[in-house]
Amino acid sequence: MREVRLSIVGFGVVGRGVTEVIRRKRAEIKEKFGLDLRVVAIVDLWGAVLASSDGKSGNEIDVDKVLDALQRGKADGLSPRESLETHGIKVEDMQSLEVIKEVEHDVMVEATPTNVESDGEPGTSHILEALKAGRHVVTSNKGPLALHFKKLMRAAERADRKIGFEATVGGAMPIISLREALAGNEILSIKGILNGTCNYILTRMSEENLPFEHALREAQEIGIAEADPKSDVLGVDTAVKLVILANALLGLDASYKDVSVTGITEITPEALNLAKNNGYVIKLIGEVDRDGKLEVAPKLVPKTHPLNVSGTLNAALLKTDLAGEIVVVGRGAGGIEAASAIIGDVIRIFRSS
Template sequence: MKIIILGFGAVGQGVARVISMKKDYLRSKYNLNPKIVAVCDRSGAAIHEDGLDEELLLETKTGKGKISLYPEYGIPGMDSLQVLDEIEYDCLVEVTPTDIDDGEPTRSHIIKAMEGGKDVVTSNKGPLALSFQELADCAKTNNVEFKFEASVGGAMPILNFAHENLAGCHIESIYGILNGTTNYILSRMANEGSSYEQTLKEAQEMGIAETDPYQDVEGVDAACKIVILANSVLNLPVTLKDVEVEGISRITSESIALAKKEGLLIKLIGEASPNALEVSPRLVSQGSPFAVEGTLNVATLKTDLADEVTVVGKGAGSVETASAIISDIISIWKRRR
């Protein structure tokens, strides 16, 4: 399978690293031989029809900061849409930074690939939260696979789990912690008694929170994931503007301490159902499945046959998120065969 990776930040590098690590395993178990034939970042691209060396890609990005400086096959200044025209490929892995204003350039990348008959895997929440139905319709029209497990919960298996393992069930609602940064902050505040401002600063210093943490702490990131779950799992044609959103920036150490005295924790919870699309701080029992700490994500799917089913997993991380992307690539390979 010939793969193009657009975006070579933490997730894109994770995909290259996992392919390097798992190449023999993928070949022996699935007869799958993934070749990265092109990679693009803001500096330009590296392209080679026989496949680029994954470790050299990682060394180039880490050491030189620009994928266009890849030896012999680097092309400074080449943009992502040019890359899609330049070389033959089977699957686009779109992992450029998320834009929640218009979903670009990811939306254009995905549509161009699908209109060219190529399968697409993405971790990018922006275009899914804004234009899910358009992208799903484009995939159907062009008879291509469109997979996005990594867009919700990183390594936490939820989309494919809902569609495959719970295929015989009617899923009524989904309820959970869908943002690792806010869960880390609230967990630390509960354990240490620290203030929101102090804990946020610590999370930023550790690289858990972004320099501009707005999308995480104000609930926007979790809201994007609620939209994806609502569309993909519950078949609700909604967008980001349909979600009621409240973040955690007004949570105080005093309110967390008061909740603890009652055996409760404050968590940022997202809910998707035909009657509710919401992200807000809520009280949960200290003994419940939602009492997870650190950057873990957790979600409960309420079904007609299996009652409530809960999944837990790491919501972030380079290799962790890449594991979901590789899972989607394997799924596409199986279906194509």
């Protein structure tokens, strides 16, 4: 049995999803892979919870207790820190970089929000610091990978550690790991639907003949679109993911500014109707090929095409030299979905090392 100590940096939807999955799957992962996943640090802007400070188990955080405290505290209208402290969990005044450096652990799960404008911070510093301290990294944060792919890969190589980033693209849909699954193949091009929010909006507009603003508001009401939906509907999020795929799967040296980006804000129900009458749907497609074409734009997709997936689903079509075309489809968003990708990365790292 190998003990794997994890820190979780960023305790929002994804960080909590990871904790929840560890709670649910721990015994199974022990049995199947011989890995004992123990969360030893959780850190967010409100402070840090450490294994050594929960007073009971000594070498790991009681994740049940943390999740319950947060849930109950939220119901009482408390902040995360208040929730934890009210339920007897000690919160340290430690910053994320300090925890990454000082607390002994094997893998840092970086789950802070993506920020493309601010040079991918704080995610980029978290990852570099963790590698420097000799820890593996698993992240759902797109910013650092999209902006500093080469730099991070080199840092990992120097430190002889691994970076898992399956969760950055397509949520639960496996795509980064297709590198291993398709080993020996050259991936020639990728076309995909990489943003569930846009796909939901276009699906609803088409089904119900709704104007864009209306479908967007509906998506916000049911929690599919964020309060500030710009990154999604302007195609920025898709472009960021496309850059990661370009670098990781096609071996390009691409960055966000190389992508030609058109979002879905100009699409009208009339246009969707005309498409429908001619046997097409409109989808926001990210596209990359070996010649360095990097484009995000609404495209006409034949109704019978495998990329015609509806709702919040993501899908990607990869062209390869040996295997021909491969299509993957899956859930692109959600805490448990992202956690599925993160846990997969963690298991892969420690199974192979």
